[in-house]
Amino acid sequence: MTTSLETTSAAAPGAASLAAPQPSAAAPAGTAPGPDVTEAVLDVARRAKVASRALATATRATKDAALLALADALVAASAEIVAANAExxxxxxxNGTSPGLLDRLALTDERIGGIANALRELAALPDPVGEVVRGSTLPNGLRLRQVRVPMGVVGMIYEARPNVTVDAAGLALKSGNAVILRGGSAAARSNEVVVDVLGRALAGVGLPADLVQSIDAHGRPGAVALMHARGLVDVLVPRGGADLIRTVVRESTVPVIETGVGNCHVYVDASADPATALAILLNSKTQRVGVCNAAETLLVHADAAPGFLPSALVALAQAGVVVHGDHATGALAPAGVDVVAATDEDWATEYLSLDLAVRVVPDLDAALEHIRTWTSGHTEAIVTRDLAASERFVAELDSAAIMVNASTRFTDGGQFGLGAEIGISTQKLHARGPMGLGELTTTKWVVHGDGHVRA
Amino acid sequence: MTTSLETTSAAAPGAASLAAPQPSAAAPAGTAPGPDVTEAVLDVARRAKVASRALATATRATKDAALLALADALVAASAEIVAANAExxxxxxxNGTSPGLLDRLALTDERIGGIANALRELAALPDPVGEVVRGSTLPNGLRLRQVRVPMGVVGMIYEARPNVTVDAAGLALKSGNAVILRGGSAAARSNEVVVDVLGRALAGVGLPADLVQSIDAHGRPGAVALMHARGLVDVLVPRGGADLIRTVVRESTVPVIETGVGNCHVYVDASADPATALAILLNSKTQRVGVCNAAETLLVHADAAPGFLPSALVALAQAGVVVHGDHATGALAPAGVDVVAATDEDWATEYLSLDLAVRVVPDLDAALEHIRTWTSGHTEAIVTRDLAASERFVAELDSAAIMVNASTRFTDGGQFGLGAEIGISTQKLHARGPMGLGELTTTKWVVHGDGHVRA
Known part of the structure; x- marks a missing residue:
């Protein structure tokens, strides 16, 4: 079999004409890829496409065996990986990187063991590929099935967390896809060694090493070339901060799944039980701070505010939370509890820190309107004992997840029982909310006839 | 309730910062929208977003009553519409428009009656909104449901067929979405009157007229502004030729569902019954010519070619089909049957005419390789009696639909029993193959707890 994608793509209609590099004013200055980088990245993508075919028809047993082999290889190469990570x-x-970022970047034998175990857990999950989504026999006798199949080639663009390199490779492999990785330059050496280890392990179980490739060597221009590799790359998943995601969405001609910006709200209704409301608020805000499903704004119904806010503000202060409140909030703060005056910017901000915007609203309508205006569409929670209020909150808000009397922190693939999580989609197309392995697949219609023709 | 989307969007995080017009080198020359056009289109989009809320929680009964009212209003306004269409x-x-295009543009009382009946049929279809896609009670007692909800605002960009104006409005309405229409300038007057009639009919049943709006008045710059209305428009569906679709895909920052380019293949395997193969071939190629699910290339296994091709070439010639064949095809043509020499361009072309590219291939591998190289990923058919060949064809090709012993013409929402068809998606994200009403929806996770917090 010739690798025709390499030799004929300049003339072919799909991959070809569309994958040609396209000039764009939206590319960040200095990152437009030259022809050499473009060709190198397209070559990576073509090899990924060819490799993906071997995996598309692989059995679950083959894929799970590969995942276990990758896990073993990582553990066996721990010393090598830790040495690269030290560089x-x-x-x-x-370069003066902050201690927090250095901690996220650091790999130890123990962390590598944890990463390897995540691959083993992935092997234990069901295979989404081959699931018959729907099927029927049509009146004319045609047998129709819609079957789940891999996307083909998945691109992942992420920041300086080398664990994502393995995680993304494992998720792609389990769902039958080749993956092209672009990690942050801060983790360049770690990623280089990890990808090398994974590639050798794949070859060791008879799968193409091209299933897991990195384009880190081509820097930011390489990332931009990947975003333009339409027809060769089937989907791009950016994982990281708002700026990264915005750039990918704007620049990419490859379809993108947006993940993870969360300006989440907790609304305490007039009828809320104060103790329940406080528990949900504290959990949503402080159980883990730097994550997209943490709460960033508290809205309190005016009727509930006098009975709830004073003690809540004390509890927040004790938990180390800085409150950015409106005038009514400030007026209810007990002596000794500081409230910073909130501006519109606070309503818009995903703090990812021990800060919380707080506003007293006259009624449920005002709460819904505030959320509609400022939300990023991730998760909103209502605390209430009023059935009608809960039903309006569920029906009238347009976010990926709506919680009734539960913490925003539950919006999570693991918590939802979906198994491994690709990320949390805040877009409406294809995937919304926590994404499991199934979201890295598409479907194919398979139709069997007996010489059927259309009348 | 204040219309905060209008007053605060300049500061809000989602709609706001992302919906700002973005310069783009990819915009076709002379079509970059100025600030006036951008603001006018964003205003249309904001009003659509507000209107969409009224529909998102409307019952099926309300939506169906509205569809019937729209149908009646169109029939009642037939004379007015026909007069505008005459202009x-x-x-x-x-302007020297071809008779074929003029025919597609023309509206008569009878055609308007047909369009109105399509709305009535839409009313009879099930409502996709509210369907519980999956749900469970988690080990901690949280009740989880994933529920189908409308997208919100759908943009449709299409060419000079005024029936699409009504069709798109009806599909959007039934699936709970507001729609923004951008039709071809050739149908400008017809569309203007039709949209006005629909808007008045909506108001007559108590729904916002803003649910169906047109931006035709803003020309091509308006269409480009729509493609940049990220955060306000939830999905864009281009319906038309390859150039239109390519432009929208390249230019749009709003998520796009690609539809309809079909370079479909029929492969006649070594074991094929010649009569079955001929029936499927003729049906795929000639039953209707200008459609995306018509066959454009025939591949014939070398072992089948001598027994199949000579009579097939005669039958194709009798059906008025011009064959563009490779050397082996030409060598098998009976005297008096012409075969034009095929080039790579023929393998790449979606003729949409009585032309067919024909190639003899040495084996199934070569057929698969040819299809992989040249297909647009729409529909491929195999004619065979060999089970293993059929299974490889199904498993190894990566197109939206695979037919075994059936015509490519069956890839169609109506034929698949999906009811009304939005289009046929040739992308992998969100929707693939024929799209019904469900594909104009997204999902929302609804989680009920009793004060649940995360440990």
Whole structure:
């Protein structure tokens, strides 16, 4: 079999004409890929496409065996990986990287063991590929099935967390896809070694090493070339901060699944039980701070505010939370509890820190209107004992997840029982909310006839 | 309730910062929208967003009553619509528009009756909104449901077929969405009157007229502004030729569902019954020519070619089909049957005419390789009696629909029993193959707890 994608793509209609590099004013200055980088990245993508075919028809047993082999290979190469990681850490320290970022970048034997175990857990999950989504026999006798199949080639663009390199490779492999990785430059050496280890392990179980490739060597221009590799890359998943996601959405001609910006709200209704409301609020805000499903704004019904806010503000202060409140909130703060005056910017901000915007609203309508105006569409929670209020909150808000009397922190693939999580989609197309393995697949219609023709 | 989307969007995080017009080198020359056009289109989109809320929680009974009212209003306004259409036809004739295009543009009382009946049929279809896609009670007692909800605001960009104006409005309404329409300028007057009639009919049943709006008045710059209305428009569906679709895909920052380019293949395997193969071939190629599910290339296994091709070429010639064949095809043509020498361009072309590319291939592998190289990923058919060949064809090709012993013409929402068809998606994200009403919806996770917090 010839690798025709390599030799004929300049003339072919799909991959070809569309994958040609396209000039764009939206590319960040200095990141437009030159022809060499474009060709190198397209070559990676073509090899990924060819490799993906071997995996598309692989059995679950083959894929699970590969995942276990990858896990073993990572553990066996721990020393090599930790040494490469030390170079990244050294460079990071020299560049003045913050201790928090250095911690996220750091790999130890123990962390590598944890990453390897995540691959083993992935092997234990059901295979989404081959699921018959729907099917029927049509009146004319045609047998129709819609079957789940891999996307083909998945691109992942992420920041300086080398664990994502393995995680993304494992998720792609289990769902039958080849993956092209673009990690942050701060983790360049770690990623290089990890990808090399994974590639050798794949080859060891008879699968193409091209199933997991990195384009880190091509820097930011390489990332932009990947965003333009339409027809060769089937979907791009950016994982990281709002700026990264915005850039990918704007620049990419490859379809993108947006993940993870969360300006989540907790609304305490007039009828809320104060103790329940406080427990949900504290959990939503403080159980883990730097994550997209943490609460960033508290809205309190005016009737509930006098009975709820004073003690809630004390509890928040004790938990180390800085409150950015409107005038009514400030007026209810007990002596000794500080409230920073909130501006519109606070309503818009995903703090990802121990900060919380707080507003007293006259009624449910005002709460819904505030959320509609400022939300990023991730998760909103209502605390209430009023059935009608809960039903309006569920029906009238347009976010990926709506919680009734539960913490915003539950919007999570693991918590939802979906198994491994690709990310949390805040877009409406294809996937919304926590994404499991199934979201890295598409479907194919398979139709069997006996010489059927259309009348 | 204040219309905060209008007053605060300049500061809000979602709609706001992303919906700002973005310069783009990819915009076709002379079509970049100025600030006035951008603001006018964003205003249309904001009003659509507000209107969409009224529909998102409307019952099926309300929506179906509205569809019937729209149908009645169109019939009642037939004379007005036909008069406006006559202006478009007059201008078209003056501009030298081809008779075929004029025919697609023309509206008569009878055609308007047919369009109105399509709305009535839509009313009879099940409502996709509210369907519980999956649900469970988690081990901690949380009740989880994933529920189908409308997208919100759907944009449709299409060419000079005024029936699509009504069709798109009806599909959007039934699936709970507001729609923004951008039709071809050749149908401008017809569309203007039709949209006005629909708006008045909506108001007459107590729904916002803003649910169906047109931006035709803003020309091509308006269409480009629509493609940039990210955060206000939830999905864009281009319906038309390859150029239109390519432009929308390249230019749009709003998520796009690609429809309809079909370079479909029929492969006659070594074991095929010649009569079955001929029936499927003729049906795929000639039953209707200008449609995306018509066959454009025939591949014939070398072992089948001598027994199949000579009579097939005669039958194709009798059906008025011009064959563009490779050397082996030409060598098998009986005297008096012409075969034009095929080039790579023929393998790539979606003729949409009585032309067919024909190639003899040495084996199934070569057929698969040819299809992989040249297909647009729409529909491929195999004619075979060999089970293993059929299974490889199904498993190894990556197109939206695979037919075994059936005509490519069956890839169609109506034929698949999906009811009304939005289009046929050739992308992998969100929708693939024929799209019914469900594909104009997204989902929302609804979680009920009793004060649940995360440990």
């Amino acid at each position: 990244d850490l050294e460079r990071g320290r020299a | 478009d036809l007059e201008r078209g004739r003056a």
